[in-house]
Amino acid sequence: MKIICRLAAHTDVETLVALFDGAARWMQLNGIAQWKPGDKDADHFRHWIKEGEVWIAETAEGDAIGAYELWWEDQPAWGIQPPVAGYVHRLMIDRDAAPAGFGRLLLAHAEQRIADTGREFVRLDCLSNNPALRTYYEAAGYRVAGEEPGKVAKDGSRYGVILLEKAVR
DSSP, rough: OOEEEEEOOGGHHHHHHHHHHHHHHHHHHOOOOOTTTTTSSHHHHHHHHHHHHHEEETTTOOOOEEEEEEESHHHHHOOOOOOOEEEEEEEEOOTTOOOOTHHHHHHHHHHHHHHHTTHHHHHHHHEEEEEHHHHHHHTOOOOOEEEEEEEOTSSSSSEEEEEEEEOOO
């Protein structure tokens, strides 16, 4: 299967919402309390298309099967940092359409994109109470760099995240 990764455009926001909601439903069905359908709307993705980068992965036929957000800073989780990293958020996979192992391929795309900018690290976070996701990232070469126990959610509640990073240079 040929996969093409491209920067998302404002015309892709509904597709991105659908990818997020599909991934959130899959998580819920599999007992993972991380995302909820409806938590990220079109305005969320419009913002990150403008302020960061949103990458969308498509088949040769143009079917979206995955996406991720790439930020150039992440103060809520990592605090103020020198510009040495890119921050991956919302790695979304259409589990019904994507081939096995596709999450790792999408991560590799993000890693290469960040390395191409001259930055040294890929950073991401996952909920402290999601050991399966932490294990997934560690198996992909990420190491725990710390924890942020009081990240603030959109509704004002607080939750903990594990901070992970991988050197790419």
